[in-house]
Amino acid sequence: MKHMTEPEPTMSRRAVLRAMVAGATAPWVARGRVRGAHDTIGVGFIGAGSRACAHMGMVRHLKEQGEAVELVAVSDIYRPRREEMARKFGIPRVYSTHRELLQDPDVDVVCIATPDHHHGYQALDAMAAGKGMYIEKPLTHWRQIELTLRLVEAAQQTQCIATVGCQAMSDPAWRQMKALVQEGRIGRPLFGETGYFRVGDWGERGMPVPDPNVRPGPDLDWEAFLGDAPQREFNVDRFFRWRLFEDYAGGPVTDLFPHSLTPLVDILGAAWPDAVTGIGAIHVYPYELREVPDTFNLIANYPENMTIVVMGTQGNDHPTTVQRGAGTRSPVVRGTEGTLTIAPSNRAIQFMPVRAPGVSRKPEEFPIQGHEDNVEMWRDLFRCVREQRPTTMCPIELAARAQLVLQLAMWSHQRRRMARYDASTRRWEV
Ligand SMILES: NC(=O)c1ccc[n+]([C@@H]2O[C@H](COP(=O)([O-])OP(=O)(O)OC[C@H]3O[C@@H](n4cnc5c(N)ncnc54)[C@H](O)[C@@H]3O)[C@@H](O)[C@H]2O)c1
Structure with missing residues (x-):
């Protein structure tokens, strides 16, 4: 199988090399000052946009509830945003680059909430600096397949304490479903379906352009925004409406699909796909600027004789199955002996046996204890930092297994061909 690297004309190797060197030269870094249950954990925010604002609110909420945490620093390449967030949340230290923030010894944990193409590199830098991490989804940009794989390796090497922002993973329903699959309730897992349906362009039209006249300079570092994306002249829409x-x-x-697919990958215990087909389209929002699809469907095949299907559009919000979490269609998990899904009451997992000769199981329901809670992701991360142990909610390796499917699907859509992956050589082609 031929090895295909990331997109031909434009991707810089510099950042990849820098990141690889960071991983190679820092196999273990002492993880800062936090040693015990009562030590205060300093949180630094990389990116100060709308998602970071939500995270700052969650961390402040936990602090108000008695968790020993401080919001100590914020960095953003756009001055008005970093200053606004610092003011709003009383954050004392403000940096223009994430590297300066990572050098701050009072920062124990970072929240990475920048545009997609920065997450992976900033996570590698944070690992090398020995910080704990809340990395927003998606783990990487769709083009960065090598980076996804590199992150898995680096997370293992550095033993970093990190969670990826698929908050659906805080829903105990999925852990209960996973346990049912593991105990053999559905026989051999065969097939998983999920999706994400909602109405709304999720902010493209709404993504505000607060200053149409802004230009690169002391207030806005355009080079830093571009990172390893293709070099282009400054464009205010690209900056604010990325x-x-x-x-x-x-x-x-x-x-959107990371929210639906990550739990399903976990429930099924799906490792790495060997073939993925994706097809997307702009069916709903044909704006002049819009390049990305608003509708997308994918099929992933696994060598362990399993299939995953993910569907979705942003033009209709009927979830088909019971909905848990915004827009997320609950998974249907099929095996040789039965199917698991969420019961119509939304309070239980439903087991339906297959109608096949020799299968005598009865339908059953298993009450769900709890629901999705994004704050719980943070609580878990802080607990793990104090106890110096891996996170349980959404570790990098799990997020990467879902992300690779999504990346291959996007490449398949781009090339109008099936994408293939060989986990033994970590090579892919499309
Ligand atoms: N888990 C969820 O439910 C959820 C919800 C919304 C957004 N997100 C994710 O959060 C991320 C951020 O989304 P958003 O809506 O906050 O976007 P945003 O545009 O509101 O904010 C991004 C911020 O990052 C800054 N930035 C850009 N490049 C940077 C760099 N190199 N270093 C530091 N700062 C940089 C920008 O100036 C901007 O202030 C996205 O990847 C998105 O997918 C997740």
Whole structure:
């Protein structure tokens, strides 16, 4: 199988090399000052946009509830945003680059909430600096397949304490479903379906352009925004409304599907796919600027004789199955002996046996204890930092297994061909 690297004309190797060197030269870094249950954990925010604002609110909420945490620093390449967030949340230290923030000894944990193409590199830098991490989804940009794989390796090497921002993973329903699959309730897992349906362009039209006249300079570092994306002249829409553009985002497949696919991959114990087909389209929002699809469907095949299907559009919000979490269609998990899904009451997992000769199981329901809670992701991360142990909610390796499917699907869509992956050589082609 031929090895295909990331997109031909434009991707810089510099950042990849820098990141690889960081991983190679820092196999273990002492993880800062936090040693016990009562030590205060300093949180630094990389990116000060709308998602970071939500995270700052969650961390402040936990602090108000008595968790020993401080919001100590914020960095953003756009001055008005970093200053606004620092003011709003009383954050004492403000940096223009994430590297300065990572050098701050009072920062124990970072929250990475920048556009997609920065997450992976900033996570590698944070690992090398020995910080704990809350990395927003998607783990990487859709083009960065090598980076996804590199992150898995680096996370293992550095033993970093990190969670990826698929908050659906805080829903105990999925852990209960996973346990049922593991105990053999559905026989051999065969097939998983999920999706993400909602109405709304998720902010492209709404993504505000607060200052149409802003230009690169002391207030806005355009080079830093571009990172390893194709070099282009400054464009105010690209900066503020980056979700519309393929260089920085992927549309629903990478923006929304991580929320649906990550739990399903975990429930099924799906390792790495060997073939993925994806097809997307702009069916709903044909804006002049929009490059990314608004509708996307994918099929992933696994060598362990399993299939995953993910569907979605941003033009209709009927979830088909019971909905848990915004827009997320609950998974249907099929095996040789039965099927698991969420009961119509939304309070239990439903087991339905297959109607096959020799299968005598009865339908059953298993009450669900709890629901999705994004704050719980943070609580878990802080607990793990104090106890110096891996996170349980959404570790990098799990997020990467879902992300690779989404990346291959996007490449398949781009090339109008099936994408293939060989886990033994870590090579892919499309
Ligand atoms: N888990 C969820 O439910 C959820 C919800 C919304 C967004 N997100 C994710 O959060 C991320 C951020 O989304 P957003 O809506 O906050 O976007 P945003 O545009 O509001 O904010 C991004 C911020 O990052 C800054 N930035 C850009 N490049 C940077 C760099 N190199 N270093 C530091 N700062 C940089 C920008 O100036 C901007 O202030 C996205 O990847 C998105 O997928 C997740």
